[in-house]
Amino acid sequence: MKSSKRLPAGVKFNGEGLIPAIVQDHRDNSILMMAYMSRESLDKTMRTGQVHFWSRSRKALWHKGATSGNYLNVKEIQIDCDGDTLLLRVEPDGPACHTGRRSCFFRTVKNGRIRRFKPTSANALILNRIYDVILDRKRSPKRKSYVSWLLTSGRDKILKKIGEESGELIIGSKNNRPSEIIWEVADLWFHTLVLMGYHNISPTDIYEELQKRFGKMSRFVRQRRI
Numbered sequence: 001m002k003s004s005k006r007l008p009a010g011v012k013f014n015g016e017g018l019i020p021a022i023v024q025d026h027r028d029n030s031i032l033m034m035a036y037m038s039r040e041s042l043d044k045t046m047r048t049g050q051v052h053f054w055s056r057s058r059k060a061l062w063h064k065g066a067t068s069g070n071y072l073n074v075k076e077i078q079i080d081c082d083g084d085t086l087l088l089r090v091e092p093d094g095p096a097c098h099t100g101r102r103s104c105f106f107r108t109v110k111n112g113r114i115r116r117f118k119p120t121s122a123n124a125l126i127l128n129r130i131y132d133v134i135l136d137r138k139r140s141p142k143r144k145s146y147v148s149w150l151l152t153s154g155r156d157k158i159l160k161k162i163g164e165e166s167g168e169l170i171i172g173s174k175n176n177r178p179s180e181i182i183w184e185v186a187d188l189w190f191h192t193l194v195l196m197g198y199h200n201i202s203p204t205d206i207y208e209e210l211q212k213r214f215g216k217m218s219r220f221v222r223q224r225r226i
Contacts, residue, residue, distance in 0.1 A: 007043055012084040018054060019086055023096060026075040026089040028125040032096035033104040035062075037086065049074050051088055070094030127193065127203045134197035150194050158198060161191045 013019050018036040025032055037045070038054035041061055045052045051072035055062040065071030071093045078087040097104040108117050134147055141148035150158055165188040172180035196202070 007039060007046075008079075010083045011042070011079065011086075012082070013039065014084070018056070019084060021051075021053070021086040021088050023051065023072060023088045023090055026091060027129050028123055030103060031105055032072075032090070032092060032102070035064075042086075045074060045088075046077070051090060064096075065093060068094065070096065072096065127189070130190065131193050131197060131203050134194055138197055147194060150191075151198060155195075155198055158191065158195045162188065162195060165191055 011019060017038055019042070020034060021037045022034050023032040024030065035053040036056060037052070038061075041052040041054045044061070044063075051064045051074060053062040053064060054060075072088070072090040073093065074088060074090055076089040078089065079085070080087070092102075095102050097106070099106075106116055106118070107114050134151075137145050137147040138151050141152060150161065165184060169181065169184035169188055172184045193203070196206075
């Protein structure tokens with residue numbers, strides 16, 4: 001995201017001329033870090049498309065990733081309801097934390113103590129990331145890519161794989177083997193995403209359809225007081 005426009009009037013900097021900026025991975029919504037931005041750093045971020053902060057310790061502009069190569073590439077800048085906090089949705093080139101971890105948030109406060117935990121980025125948005133790879137293989141087929149092979153083989157080949165995976169899922173359920181069911185559901189979802197890519201139907205289209213159905217179901221439940 002690059003912009004040559006001036007800073008919007010609604011951005012409220014504090015008495016030191018700074019505004020807190022939360023950094024979020026746009027691919028899975030995980031929080032990566034928080035730092036401060038000055039007018040100059042926000043302007044430079046908007047113009048270059050890469051995150052620039054203001055270092056309060058060094059009193060200088062801080063181009064995130066200039067030393068490590070782990071740049072934060074801006075996809076979108078959001079601002080909160082009061083105009084005094086920014087949310088930077090980015091695509092990181094590497095770990096965001098100076099410790100080498102993906103996120104600066106790897107500790108939790110529990111029972112008055114701080115403990116480390118292993119963050120997980122596993123959530124439904126992995127479907128979007130897989131779909132993006134599928135579209136990339138569709139645009140630029142790779143010789144040894146399974147996805148490229150499926151797409152170039154055509155719809156019938158993809159449908160055949162979906163049929164096979166559906167059958168294997170049924171067998172896994174009949175056998176009452178949770179690990180087998182998980183494996184086969186993942187296979188089925190993956191090949192369904194390939195079919196969606198073939199037809200240019202995005203995961204967002206499915207999310208929106210499910211949201212419509214969920215809304216109808218919620219109204220039905222409220223009306224029946226179930």
